[in-house]
Amino acid sequence: MTLQAFNSSQAVKVSMIEPVRKLWLARAVVPDVDLVWNGHGKASSISGLLGRTDDRETFEQRTGIPADLAKLCECLLTMGITKTPASDAAAIAGNEALLAFGTEWLDAIAPGAELGMTVPRFARHCMDLILRPDFPLAVHVSPALVEAAGQIRDLWDRELAGQSVSRGEWRGVQRAAMSAAASDGDAWAYRIASFIEGIAWPIATVSHEFTGLFEPMFFNCLMFEETAFMTDEERSDRAHMLLGWKAMATAPRDEIGLVDPDPLEAHPESARVLSAEYLEQMMGRMAEIRAAAQGRKDTIIRETMDTVLRLIRSA
Amino acid sequence: MASTIIAVDEDNFEAEVVNSALPVLIDFWAPWCAPCRALLPALEALAPMYSDALKIVKIDIDASPALKAKFNVQSIPQLYLASAGAPIARLVSRTRTQLAAELDDILP
Numbered sequence: 077m078t079l080q081a082f083n084s085s086q087a088v089k090v091s092m093i094e095p096v097r098k099l100w101l102a103r104a105v106v107p108d109v110d111l112v113w114n115g116h117g118k119a120s121s122i123s124g125l126l127g128r129t130d131d132r133e134t135f136e137q138r139t140g141i142p143a144d145l146a147k148l149c150e151c152l153l154t155m156g157i158t159k160t161p162a163s164d165a166a167a168i169a170g171n172e173a174l175l176a177f178g179t180e181w182l183d184a185i186a187p188g189a190e191l192g193m194t195v196p197r198f199a200r201h202c203m204d205l206i207l208r209p210d211f212p213l214a215v216h217v218s219p220a221l222v223e224a225a226g227q228i229r230d231l232w233d234r235e236l237a238g239q240s241v242s243r244g245e246w247r248g249v250q251r252a253a254m255s256a257a258a259s260d261g262d263a264w265a266y267r268i269a270s271f272i273e274g275i276a277w278p279i280a281t282v283s284h285e286f287t288g289l290f291e292p293m294f295f296n297c298l299m300f301e302e303t304a305f306m307t308d309e310e311r312s313d314r315a316h317m318l319l320g321w322k323a324m325a326t327a328p329r330d331e332i333g334l335v336d337p338d339p340l341e342a343h344p345e346s347a348r349v350l351s352a353e354y355l356e357q358m359m360g361r362m363a364e365i366r367a368a369a370q371g372r373k374d375t376i377i378r379e380t381m382d383t384v385l386r387l388i389r390s391a
Numbered sequence: 392m393a394s395t396i397i398a399v400d401e402d403n404f405e406a407e408v409v410n411s412a413l414p415v416l417i418d419f420w421a422p423w424c425a426p427c428r429a430l431l432p433a434l435e436a437l438a439p440m441y442s443d444a445l446k447i448v449k450i451d452i453d454a455s456p457a458l459k460a461k462f463n464v465q466s467i468p469q470l471y472l473a474s475a476g477a478p479i480a481r482l483v484s485r486t487r488t489q490l491a492a493e494l495d496d497i498l499p
Contacts, residue, residue, distance in 0.1 A: 110428065250488050274486035277436070284432040285487060329466075329483065 081140040084188035092139065093182050096125050100178045103168050107153035107178065109287060111135055111143065121150055122178055141185065144195050144283040149181045149384065151287050155294060156377045171374045177381045184388045194387045195283040199275060200236070201383055202290065203229045206268060213300055216264040220256035225272050227252060232279040241278065250276045263315035266322045267296035294380070298373045305368040310361070313349045320346025395438035396431070399448040400455045409476035411446050414498065416482070418449040419462065419469040426485075427468040433487040440491070444498050472497060 082089035099105045099120075106112075106119040111132065113124035123146035127135035132143040139146075156174035160167035168175075185191065205211055206225050217225075227249045231241045253276040257269035271293040275282055296318075303311050320343055327339035340347040348354055396418065399407045408415045418434055420427035431449075438447045452459040452467060462471055462478060470482040470490075480497050484490040 250492070254488060254492065270486070273488050274433075276488050281436060284436060288429045288432060289486075 078190055079136055079140045079142060079192065080187075081185045081189040081191060082187040083140055086187050089185070089187050092126055093179065096122060096182065097179050099125060105178070106159060106168055107150045107157060109147050109151050109154065109291065111146070122153070122182075123147070123150060126182065142191050142195065142283065144286060145191050145388075147287045148195055148198065148290070149177070151291050151294075152377060152381050152384065153178055155298065156374060171370075171378075173378055174374060174381070177378075177385075180381070180385060181388060184385050186389075186391075189388070189391045191388065191391045192283070193280075194384075194391055195286050196232075196279045197387050198384060199282050199286055199290075200229065200232050200279065201387075202271075202293075203232070203275075206272070213264055213268060213297060216262045217268055218256065218260050218262065218265065220252075221260060221265065221269055221272055224249065224253040224256045224276070228272065228276050235279050246276070246278065263318040263322070264296065264300060266318065267293040298376060301372040301376070302365050302369040304372070305365045310365070313345075313354075313358075316343070316345040317349045319343060320350045395435055395442075395447070397446070397448045399450050399458075401457050404450075404455075404458060404476070407446070407448055408473060413444065413446045414479070415473045416445055416447045416494075417462070417471045417473055418447065419452050419459065419464045419467050419471070420449055421451055421453050421467055424467050430468045430485055433485070433490060436487050437490055437494070441494065441498075445494065 082092060096105065100122060104119060105122050105125055108121035108124070110121070111124045111127070111130045112118055112121040113128055113130045114120065123135060123141075123143070124130055126141075126146075127138045129135050129138065135141070135143050135146070153174070156177075157168045157170035160169060203225055206217065207222065207229065208214070211217070231245060231249060234241055250273075253273040257273040260266070260269045271289045274285065274289045299314075303314060306314065320340055323339040323343050323346060324335070327335045329335055340350065397407055399417070408417065416434075418427075418430070420431070422428075434447055434449075441447070450458050452464055462469075468485075471478040472480040472482060472494075482490060482493050484493045
């Protein structure tokens with residue numbers, strides 16, 4: 077089904093966006109990667125309010141906007157805001173340059189625009205970033221992962237050029253991506269490896285899974301910016317923390333889903349930096365580091381938002 | 392993407408799972424489970440790829456406690472491949488790429 081934004085009507089666009097703008101400017105709407113509408117005391121998300129629904133299909137029918145694009149835009153906003161618990165209303169805070177994106181992405185959508193390839197084209201952009209020599213995490217990405225990412229991008233480019241790519245070719249790339257991800261041991265590469273492995277599919281089919289794969293990788297990239305403000309010891313501890321998270325996430329589970337034995341037993345340094353004692357001891361210092369890195373993170377988030385806006389406008 | 396996953400409960404389990412001519416991949420989930428919601432897009436992408444070899448269904452464990460007990464589900468998401476209503480394999484992968492590889496190894 078081809079979607080046409082706002083039923084190809086400027087009047088529909090205005091009538092849908094203005095109520096959202098009013099509540100967004102009042103900070104009474106909370107970005108969420110899930111469509112949230114009238115949720116039992118929970119504030120609506122921007123998209124939930126726009127479509128007045130928490131159902132994907134209903135959202136797309138009403139707005140003509142792919143739910144996967146809405147999810148990506150909400151995800152970028154969640155990366156740049158702080159949710160403040162409030163008893164009677166939603167409350168969010170953040171850099172105004174990032175908060176502006178809350179309605180910018182809606183304003184950027186031309187009535188009648190077909191946005192089905194916006195998320196796939198953004199996926200292509202992400203793969204380009206990973207492959208750039210100046211990618212901040214480049215030294216952490218193994219040659220095998222780079223090779224797999226390059227193969228995926230090459231197949232996507234063929235597809236975008238209208239050429240067919242066989243199932244066999246994709247299977248070969250998927251095997252290479254899984255092998256590269258499985259053999260990678262770098263603390264900072266795990267989320268990137270998961271992204272590359274999970275996204276290794278024809279570009280027209282990646283929208284639905286994209287944000288779920290992108291979100292942890294993007295968070296990982298933002299967290300890496302904090303290392304510029306850390307001591308060598310703190311950087312080492314952060315690496316052990318990431319390895320601990322990976323060990324817990326990938327540990328074999330028994331028939332009822334429990335991890336046995338404790339995956340951190342084999343990673344004593346990870347166990348140390350994930351202990352409540354360590355986290356409590358470092359809480360103040362970590363807050364200092366996060367504050368110091370916030371400007372760099374905000375710049376990256378804003379640049380990413382601008383990329384999405386360009387793709388929306390060019391649809 | 393319209394959902395291609397069939398919602399199964401205790402009322403239609405017999406018809407959709409036990410009497411299925413195809414093996415059935417059962418996704419035990421719950422609406423409050425974030426990892427379950429994260430897994431769903433991968434399953435929805437897999438469903439049309441394996442439509443000739445596999446049926447994919449989801450069971451809300453809160454709405455179907457008897458099915459939860461039947462499969463001894465104690466954590467979610469939990470994926471079981473079933474034949475004639477009985478589990479024949481438990482799938483541990485969580486991305487479309489890994490799940491496709493796992494299914495290709497299991498399915499005839």
